[in-house]
Amino acid sequence: GAVVSQHPSRVICKSGTSVKIECRSLDFQATTMFWYRQFPKQSLMLMATSNEGSKATYEQGVEKDKFLINHASLTLSTLTVTSAHPEDSSFYICSASFGGGVQEIQYFGPGTRLLVL
Amino acid sequence: DAKTTQPTSMDCAEGRAANLPCNHSTISGNEYVYWYRQIHSQGPQYIIHGLKNNETNEMASLIITEDRKSSTLILPHATLRDTAVYYCIVLTGTASKLTFGTGTRLQVTL
Numbered sequence: 059g060a061v062v063s064q065h066p067s068r069v070i071c072k073s074g075t076s077v078k079i080e081c082r083s084l085d086f087q088a089t090t091m092f093w094y095r096q097f098p099k100q101s102l103m104l105m106a107t108s109n110e111g112s113k114a115t116y117e118q119g120v121e122k123d124k125f126l127i128n129h130a131s132l133t134l135s136t137l138t139v140t141s142a143h144p145e146d147s148s149f150y151i152c153s154a155s156f157g158g159g160v161q162e163i164q165y166f167g168p169g170t171r172l173l174v175l
Numbered sequence: 176d177a178k179t180t181q182p183t184s185m186d187c188a189e190g191r192a193a194n195l196p197c198n199h200s201t202i203s204g205n206e207y208v209y210w211y212r213q214i215h216s217q218g219p220q221y222i223i224h225g226l227k228n229n230e231t232n233e234m235a236s237l238i239i240t241e242d243r244k245s246s247t248l249i250l251p252h253a254t255l256r257d258t259a260v261y262y263c264i265v266l267t268g269t270a271s272k273l274t275f276g277t278g279t280r281l282q283v284t285l
Contacts, residue, residue: 062218092272101262102219102275151218153273161207164273166218 060086060156064167071142072175079137079170081152087132088154092164093125096149108135142174177202177265184280187257193250195279197263200244205267208239210248212259213278219262222248253283 061084071077081091090109094102106127108114114127126138135154139146149171153164180198187193199208209224223230223237225246230237236249250257262278 064218101277102213102273104272104274107272149216153218161224162271163209163221163224165221166211169216169218171216 060084060154060163060165062152062154062165062167064150064152064170066170067168068171068173070173070175073143074141077139077142077172079139079150079152079172081135081137081154081167083133083154083156083165086154086156088135088156089132090155091129091135092153092155093127093135093137094151094153096151096169102151105137139172142172144174147172147174177206179263179265179276181261181263181276181279183277184282186282186284187250187253189254189283189285190252193253193257193281193283195248195250195261195263195281196245197248198245199263199265202243202265206265207267208237208243208246209264209266209273210235210237210261211264211273211275212257212261214256214259219275222261253281255283255285257281258283 063082065080093105096102105120106114106116108127108129110129110132116122129135149169151169153166155162177199207224210222211219213219225237239246260278260280
């Protein structure tokens with residue numbers, strides 16, 4: 059299957075700092091990438107949909123000024139958590155759509171665990 | 176997108192077939208059934224998807240009932256590495272947003 063990578067896999071930062079997470083599709087071009095967040099013992103929650111060359115579409119309740127998404131190329135999307143606080147500590151996962159047409163499949167990255175102290 | 180219902184948890188002995196059910200009684204004609212799984216502390220992994228015919232790949236088989244109101248994911252010979260949360264998701268297959276429910280936690284035991 060298609061491969062999606064994320065970097066870093068784990069990050070610890072101080073409250074008030076910003077953290078950037080990269081998501082790359084390694085062997086395919088992804089017009090659309092998605093960002094999810096998962097708190098302990100909960101399911102994944104979609105944060106935003108990112109289309110190459112255009113502004114991201116955020117889900118209700120997700121602050122677009124706090125979670126900045128850039129999708130500058132067909133293989134790279136970045137999520138920046140600005141002025142992170144302890145409540146932003148979570149598991150952040152990206153996915154990229156592959157295949158196009160009627161039966162697109164989302165392939166997921168391995169996730170980034172963020173801990174804000 | 177149609178809502179799905181799955182059992183909260185299931186156990187399966189290693190080497191035996193794991194049959195994971197999913198109910199999607201409100202599925203519409205253009206909606207596909209997708210299955211993903213998430214092993215602890217990893218990103219979800221695509222398993223299989225189908226519209227109305229049964230499907231099989233190297234990971235699993237998907238059996239969809241004739242009325243399409245339910246389906247079963249079959250792992251033919253479960254191993255310990257198949258221990259994960261399995262998600263059944265119904266959606267139209269054009270870059271739609273995936274909505275993850277609570278899924279089924281499958282525990283494969285020796």
